[in-house]
Amino acid sequence: xxxxxxxxxxxxxxxxxxxxxxxxxxxxxxxxYSDSDLVxxxxxxxxxxxxxxxxxxxxxxxxxxxxxxxxxxxxVPLDEGYRMALVYYIVGFIQLRDDEEVQDQRAAAFLSxxxxxxxxxx
Amino acid sequence: MTVGLDVQRLMNxxxxxxxxxxxxxxxxxxxxxxxxxxxxxNTWQEDVDVFVPGGDPAGTVYQLVTETSSTIDKxxxxxxxxxSPNFMRGPSISxxxxxxxxxxxxxxxxSDITYTATLSLTVQDPTTRDGYVQFxxxxxxxxxxxxxxxxxxxxxxQPSKPFSNxxxxxxHMRKFNSKVAAARVEMMRNNTFRQQAWRxxxxxxxxxxxNSGWGGPV
Numbered sequence: 001x002x003x004x005x006x007x008x009x010x011x012x013x014x015x016x017x018x019x020x021x022x023x024x025x026x027x028x029x030x031x032x033y034s035d036s037d038l039v040x041x042x043x044x045x046x047x048x049x050x051x052x053x054x055x056x057x058x059x060x061x062x063x064x065x066x067x068x069x070x071x072x073x074x075x076v077p078l079d080e081g082y083r084m085a086l087v088y089y090i091v092g093f094i095q096l097r098d099d100e101e102v103q104d105q106r107a108a109a110f111l112s113x114x115x116x117x118x119x120x121x122x
Numbered sequence: 123m124t125v126g127l128d129v130q131r132l133m134n135x136x137x138x139x140x141x142x143x144x145x146x147x148x149x150x151x152x153x154x155x156x157x158x159x160x161x162x163x164n165t166w167q168e169d170v171d172v173f174v175p176g177g178d179p180a181g182t183v184y185q186l187v188t189e190t191s192s193t194i195d196k197x198x199x200x201x202x203x204x205x206s207p208n209f210m211r212g213p214s215i216s217x218x219x220x221x222x223x224x225x226x227x228x229x230x231x232x233s234d235i236t237y238t239a240t241l242s243l244t245v246q247d248p249t250t251r252d253g254y255v256q257f258x259x260x261x262x263x264x265x266x267x268x269x270x271x272x273x274x275x276x277x278x279x280q281p282s283k284p285f286s287n288x289x290x291x292x293x294h295m296r297k298f299n300s301k302v303a304a305a306r307v308e309m310m311r312n313n314t315f316r317q318q319a320w321r322x323x324x325x326x327x328x329x330x331x332x333n334s335g336w337g338g339p340v
Contacts, residue, residue: 052282053283055143055144055146055147055150055280055283056144056147058144058146058147058150059146079144081142081144082142117284118284119282119283119284120284121141121142121284121285122284
């Protein structure tokens with residue numbers, strides 16, 4: 001079996017799609033959370049990863065950032081192994097804005113998962 | 123660019139022991155580990171011929187340039203280049219290298235002469251296009267476990283990472299440091315089993331004229 005040596009390129013749209021699944025927001029009629037909001041969350045999440053794990057962005061001088069929801073085919077320069085950490089951050093960040101108690105708990109849980117995935121073997 | 127099997131094995135061993143570490147981070151740490159290894163063990167050496175015209179004033183600086191992509195770390199010893207086919211080298215001479223790459227002789231020769239300076243080298247940028255640090259292949263083949271210990275120990279010493287582990291880091295770094303010391307001794311003995319790390323001074327077997335100081339392994 002041939003093993004691919006090309007790193008998988010994961011676009012912004014893939015992160016948005018997975019986050020929507022966890023947010024239970026997959027039906028566009030319209031979406032509860034817009035693509036723009038999710039891209040903002042993704043940018044903030046990348047900034048947090050930049051702060052905590054600079055080794056994941058070796059060779060870069062700034063944290064990667066994406067403009068709005070128009071360029072969702074752009075590739076997120078993050079190791080595949082940390083994809084779920086970023087997804088958890090997006091979901092947690094988005095749910096922070098809901099003021100229902102249950103949503104706060106979910107947000108805290110996702111943000112804890114984000115930190116755990118970056119700093120520990122979990 | 124194809125990465126050698128020995129490098130793949132090293133990387134795979136490191137990946138197994140370092141959950142969550144990216145290849146970029148491992149390659150980055152490998153550079154530092156190899157730098158420590160070469161500076162501590164002097165295993166990477168190169169002979170550089172230096173032509174010294176007779177009559178140069180005392181304190182003349184001679185530039186040492188290596189053929190390999192490397193950084194000069196230490197001046198090991200300097201010998202007069204042998205003019206005889208039966209001898210590897212001529213008598214040793216006294217010299218210094220306060221600034222790496224700048225050779226200064228203690229005594230200037232009165233006639234043209236070529237000296238051979240043995241330099242201890244270490245790694246330098248740039249790495250290969252794949253991000254791997256460059257050094258002689260035999261070093262990895264001979265010291266693969268030493269390098270792995272240094273690499274894993276160095277990575278595990280980083281704070282707040284999935285692969286952080288203070289206890290194991292200390293364990294691996296101790297192994298690394300002791301094996302670097304062993305490699306240094308092996309190099310002093312030219313990797314020859316039971317060869318003594320010293321020799322009789324030259325005056326004991328011949329003339330007492332000229333410099334008779336220790337000049338490295340025979």
